[in-house]
Amino acid sequence: MKNLIIKMLVGNDQIRLYMADQTELVRKVYQMNERVPAVPKLLLAQTLSLMGILTGTLKGNQRLSLALSMSDRTQKISADADARGNIRGYLNEALFDMQECQYGSTHDLIGPRGMLRMVKGNDLHQYTSITDMPAQNIAEDFARHFMQSDQTLTHFAAPVRLGPDGEPISAHAIYAQLLPGASPELLDELKRTLGAERELLDEIKAGNFTGSEEALQKVFKDMKLIGTSECRFFCGCTRELFIGLLQSLGKEEISKTIKDNRTIETFCHVCGKRYSFMAEEVVSLM
Numbered sequence: 001m002k003n004l005i006i007k008m009l010v011g012n013d014q015i016r017l018y019m020a021d022q023t024e025l026v027r028k029v030y031q032m033n034e035r036v037p038a039v040p041k042l043l044l045a046q047t048l049s050l051m052g053i054l055t056g057t058l059k060g061n062q063r064l065s066l067a068l069s070m071s072d073r074t075q076k077i078s079a080d081a082d083a084r085g086n087i088r089g090y091l092n093e094a095l096f097d098m099q100e101c102q103y104g105s106t107h108d109l110i111g112p113r114g115m116l117r118m119v120k121g122n123d124l125h126q127y128t129s130i131t132d133m134p135a136q137n138i139a140e141d142f143a144r145h146f147m148q149s150d151q152t153l154t155h156f157a158a159p160v161r162l163g164p165d166g167e168p169i170s171a172h173a174i175y176a177q178l179l180p181g182a183s184p185e186l187l188d189e190l191k192r193t194l195g196a197e198r199e200l201l202d203e204i205k206a207g208n209f210t211g212s213e214e215a216l217q218k219v220f221k222d223m224k225l226i227g228t229s230e231c232r233f234f235c236g237c238t239r240e241l242f243i244g245l246l247q248s249l250g251k252e253e254i255s256k257t258i259k260d261n262r263t264i265e266t267f268c269h270v271c272g273k274r275y276s277f278m279a280e281e282v283v284s285l286m
């Protein structure tokens with residue numbers, strides 16, 4: 001099951017509203033970062049959930065890349081997304097290898113000097129924009145970023161519901177953009193509606209499009225469906241690819257690594273996946 005993005009117009013056709021069930025995506029992020037403390041893991045999941053819904057705004061060969069720097073500049077999250085709905089992203093090593101987390105919330109982890117850097121474009125044209133993160137909240141600071149870079153009033157949300165074991169039960173993403181000329185009050189009204197209709201998110205399920213559409217229609221009487229799209233976590237890396245890379249290091253380099261450790265650890269810098277190899281496994285193939 002993929003993550004479904006439902007796209008619609010609401011508020012008398014003056015707000016473009018996208019809602020997505022990101023449960024599958026967030027579960028994948030949690031699986032891939034199993035040993036990471038809860039706070040950085042949640043921030044990565046929310047970041048990728050938002051990047052996922054933004055794939056629905058990209059066209060043709062457009063890409064969107066994000067670098068999120070915490071107040072502690074050694075700590076970063078990177079992510080990118082394309083118009084086909086593919087998203088990748090990872091915690092840098094300072095966050096991934098964190099044994100104990102001194103931060104009690106994502107707000108504290110981002111800290112007062114967090115920074116968002118986004119690059120949007122295709123191979124020919126790219127546009128970079130950088131903003132700070134005064135809200136210390138990824139969704140609110142995304143909205144601020146779009147206000148500053150595109151002069152569009154937007155609303156983002158990326159709620160993740162965790163079970164008592166700390167594992168995700170459900171995750172959703174919301175993107176709402178006020179269309180040019182419309183009154184900002186419409187967006188405030190939408191936020192109030194979304195806040196009051198808390199059960200709505202439970203009804204948005206990737207596997208039940210008809211049910212989701214009906215639930216949305218009940219809340220947004222004038223909603224017009226404009227389309228759907230899907231997003232997914234995707235990186236093309238494989239274990240075999242890494243064996244090939246290790247072998248290209250040459251015997252000498254590898255035997256140096258083997259002396260120190262029985263296993264060789266590799267790390268995909270695109271998706272953050274780790275592959276470990278027994279030293280014998282690499283050598284036997286040479």
Ligand SMILES: [Zn+2]
Pocket residue numbers: 235236237268269270271272273
């Ligand atoms: Zn990868």
